[in-house]
Amino acid sequence: xxxxxxWTPFALEPFLNALIVGLSIASIWLVAALGLTIIxxxxxxxxxAHGEFIMLGAYSTxxxxxxxxxxxxxxxxxxxxxxxxxxxxxxxxxxxxxYQRPLDTLLATWGVSLVLIQGVRLVFGGEPQYVGVPTWLDxxxxxxxxxxxxxxxxxxxxxxxxxxxxxxxxxxTVTGVRIRAVMQNKEMAASFGINANQVYSITFAYGAGVAGxxxxxxxxFKSLFPDMGSGYIVEAFLVVVVGGGQLxxxxxxxxxxxxxxxxxxxxxxxxxxxxVLFTLIVVFLxxxxxxxxxxxxxxx
Amino acid sequence: xxxxxxxxNKTAQWLSYLVVFVGLAFLPTFIDPFTLNQFSRYAVLAMLxxxxxxxxxxxxxxxxxxxxxFGLAAYGMGMTMQMQFQDPExxxxxxxxxxxxxxxxxxLWVPFWNTEVGLLLALAVPTxxxxxxxxxxxxxxVAGAFVAxxxxxxLAAWYSMAYDMQPFTAGFNGISPPLPFDWLGVSFxxxxxxxxxxxxxxxxxxxxxxxxxxxxKFGLIIQAIRDDAERVRFVGYNVAFYQVxxxxxxxxxxxIAGITWVMLTQYVxxxxxxxxxxxxxxxxxxxxxxxxxxxxxxxxxxxxxxxxYVGDAFQSTWLLIIGGLFILVVRFxxxxxxxxxxxxxxxxxxxxxxxxxxxxxxARAAE
Numbered sequence: 049x050x051x052x053x054x055w056t057p058f059a060l061e062p063f064l065n066a067l068i069v070g071l072s073i074a075s076i077w078l079v080a081a082l083g084l085t086i087i088x089x090x091x092x093x094x095x096x097a098h099g100e101f102i103m104l105g106a107y108s109t110x111x112x113x114x115x116x117x118x119x120x121x122x123x124x125x126x127x128x129x130x131x132x133x134x135x136x137x138x139x140x141x142x143x144x145x146x147y148q149r150p151l152d153t154l155l156a157t158w159g160v161s162l163v164l165i166q167g168v169r170l171v172f173g174g175e176p177q178y179v180g181v182p183t184w185l186d187x188x189x190x191x192x193x194x195x196x197x198x199x200x201x202x203x204x205x206x207x208x209x210x211x212x213x214x215x216x217x218x219x220x221t222v223t224g225v226r227i228r229a230v231m232q233n234k235e236m237a238a239s240f241g242i243n244a245n246q247v248y249s250i251t252f253a254y255g256a257g258v259a260g261x262x263x264x265x266x267x268x269f270k271s272l273f274p275d276m277g278s279g280y281i282v283e284a285f286l287v288v289v290v291g292g293g294q295l296x297x298x299x300x301x302x303x304x305x306x307x308x309x310x311x312x313x314x315x316x317x318x319x320x321x322x323x324v325l326f327t328l329i330v331v332f333l334x335x336x337x338x339x340x341x342x343x344x345x346x347x348x
Numbered sequence: 349x350x351x352x353x354x355x356x357n358k359t360a361q362w363l364s365y366l367v368v369f370v371g372l373a374f375l376p377t378f379i380d381p382f383t384l385n386q387f388s389r390y391a392v393l394a395m396l397x398x399x400x401x402x403x404x405x406x407x408x409x410x411x412x413x414x415x416x417x418f419g420l421a422a423y424g425m426g427m428t429m430q431m432q433f434q435d436p437e438x439x440x441x442x443x444x445x446x447x448x449x450x451x452x453x454x455x456l457w458v459p460f461w462n463t464e465v466g467l468l469l470a471l472a473v474p475t476x477x478x479x480x481x482x483x484x485x486x487x488x489x490v491a492g493a494f495v496a497x498x499x500x501x502x503l504a505a506w507y508s509m510a511y512d513m514q515p516f517t518a519g520f521n522g523i524s525p526p527l528p529f530d531w532l533g534v535s536f537x538x539x540x541x542x543x544x545x546x547x548x549x550x551x552x553x554x555x556x557x558x559x560x561x562x563x564x565k566f567g568l569i570i571q572a573i574r575d576d577a578e579r580v581r582f583v584g585y586n587v588a589f590y591q592v593x594x595x596x597x598x599x600x601x602x603x604i605a606g607i608t609w610v611m612l613t614q615y616v617x618x619x620x621x622x623x624x625x626x627x628x629x630x631x632x633x634x635x636x637x638x639x640x641x642x643x644x645x646x647x648x649x650x651x652x653x654x655x656x657y658v659g660d661a662f663q664s665t666w667l668l669i670i671g672g673l674f675i676l677v678v679r680f681x682x683x684x685x686x687x688x689x690x691x692x693x694x695x696x697x698x699x700x701x702x703x704x705x706x707x708x709x710x711a712r713a714a715e
Contacts (some may be wrong), residue, residue, distance in 0.1 A: 146679070155631075159674035166671065167665075171472055282500060289494065
């Protein structure tokens with residue numbers, strides 16, 4: 049491994065292509081982190097089982113498709129509701145009792161993730177499973193020198209739509225007003241007659257459901273393993289933390305991290321890029337622990 | 349304050365440590381070399397649980413990056429042992445480097461020709477890293493879940509480095525030194541009683557030193573910071589300094605564990621830097637009781653013992669068992685097994701007068 053192999057010189061077209069790939073990576077991280085952002089931003093809960101919610105979304109897509117013959121597009125909303133149901137139950141049974149001990153939610157949800165991984169492995173086996181995609185998603189888009197699989201374009205579009213939907217719910221509906229009120233000050237919101245516990249249930253279920261959609265998307269371009277979720281969890285957390293737990297913050301941080309990661313790995317290689325990116329993030333958080341965007345810091 | 353509970357009696361605590369360690373020291377007379385090696389491994393893992401108990405239970409810093417110190421030290425030890433096997437004249441380069449097209453020993457590896465320097469580096473590099481990393485975090489007053497996420501990210505970064513730097517670390521395959529560690533004229537065969545005693549001695553050293561530290565004024569300040577960092581800062585203490593010291597101490601302990609681990613297994617691979625492994629350490633400490641060094645130690649022995657023996661029988665459900673156990677402990681037993689013992693001993697009436705001597709001892713009083 050000499051220095052010349054390690055360091056790729058700059059060339060315009062491959063570099064622009066790296067930027068496009070960066071956009072695709074950013075959309076994947078964003079869609080993985082979206083549910084986490086909502087849960088962390090609203091409740092301050094660090095949900096380590098988030099990756100397993102993604103995995104459940106992928107497996108429910110697989111089951112719906114292989115056994116019940118659902119078309120792929122219908123699997124996305126179906127995965128949302130299935131995983132949201134899971135999240136709702138877990139919130140009721142476990143998370144609810146740990147709100148006073150945030151670090152312990154981190155640990156308890158880690159236990160949940162172990163149980164989910166092994167449970168799925170017992171049911172479906174450890175060997176990889178596959179989700180089929182419609183033929184129109186199977187080819188690659190070719191515009192000039194830019195070459196991108198349609199599936200990746202589709203993920204970019206869906207992640208954008210989900211951000212818009214979440215934004216709409218948070219800022220244009222009564223439920224959203226309640227969620228934001230609880231987010232800012234739980235006690236004050238409760239004294240105005242908002243049922244904070246119910247808001248937490250809904251938020252957690254919604255966050256889990258979004259992870260389910262992410263899983264359905266990821267299942268389409270990667271094979272399914274019971275422990276596939278652990279591959280997303282660290283990146284998803286970093287997106288949320290760098291973004292400051294805000295919806296907009298996560299959009300920016302996912303974009304920034306995806307592009308930086310892609311550009312670094314263009315110049316060096318994937319793993320070294322990862323090392324540099326993670327180290328940069330740690331240094332960034334040292335100087336700005338509140339993240340890129342922080343609204344009134346009433347909760348923390 | 350439950351001043352009548354013998355659990356909080358300092359003399360009783362030291363006596364129990366004495367009994368446990370002396371008892372463990374006699375193990376080699378009862379069990380076969382294979383089981384002995386298993387127990388040596390548990391002793392190393394117990395050091396990791398103790399390091400977690402120290403930094404998290406007493407320091408209030410949830411570090412998910414203990415594997416960084418463990419892994420770095422393990423690589424340092426692996427390199428030292430590998431170089432003991434190499435010969436400067438006839439065989440100067442480890443064979444995996446040749447297959448990775450390296451024609452001479454990389455500079456990173458050169459200091460490891462010397463066993464003492466290698467050991468020193470294996471201990472110093474992780475500790476210094478923890479000092480720098482800790483200073484970075486705690487001076488910025490990063491706390492709580494953010495520390496957990498940052499240590500996790502750093503761990504993931506090191507994992508990918510160990511995995512990717514194939515010419516230097518042998519990547520996924522890892523380094524497996526062919527011969528046992530040889531130092532001061534002793535060959536530390538992984539299955540011999542000597543090696544077991546070394547591991548046990550290091551565990552005893554780590555536990556007892558930690559206990560002394562926690563009983564000192566420093567230990568009290570550390571626990572005060574855990575309970576309310578803002579107040580301690582207000583009283584005038586440099587909170588970041590204390591946090592960096594306790595964080596680095598836990599890193600140093602994990603580094604000792606890393607060195608001993610390689611001595612016992614003659615194998616290093618990126619698995620040691622996996623996220624799952626570092627979180628497993630937290631599980632052991634939590635199950636045993638994060639507020640008790642002895643508890644954390646017992647937790648490590650118990651969980652790993654179960655994994656070796658019950659795990660074989662219930663291989664497919666082991667993760668279900670450990671995950672479920674962990675959920676139950678966090679939900680219902682935040683103080684772990686040690687908390688149970690504490691409650692149980694609370695019902696034991698103390699006949700002796702020893703109770704007045706410790707009524708003013710808050711060192712072990714939890715929260």
